[in-house]
Amino acid sequence: MKAHSTCWAAVLDTPLYDGPCAQTILERWHQVHGLLDQCVGLLECARRLQLALNTVKRYARADRPERMLRVPKYPSASRAA
Numbered sequence: 001m002k003a004h005s006t007c008w009a010a011v012l013d014t015p016l017y018d019g020p021c022a023q024t025i026l027e028r029w030h031q032v033h034g035l036l037d038q039c040v041g042l043l044e045c046a047r048r049l050q051l052a053l054n055t056v057k058r059y060a061r062a063d064r065p066e067r068m069l070r071v072p073k074y075p076s077a078s079r080a081a
Contacts, residue, residue: 022069025065025068025069026065026068026069028049028051028059029059029062029065029068030065031049032045032049032056032059032060033059033060035048035049036060042056042057042060045060
């Protein structure tokens, strides 16, 4: 399901880049990949960004930031009306 979140977003007409959480995810992805491009190790990335090592690994595995974003589970209140 997670791998096809962009497909579901298109079908459900749901924006993926909405809200402060999505912005934080995009910023962190760029930070992690920026450090990795400078040949900084995963553990050092975690230390510099003050994130858990497993979190850094998850961001490092994502080949593009859209893979980190998820389609909201529930429609917003404005869409339900």
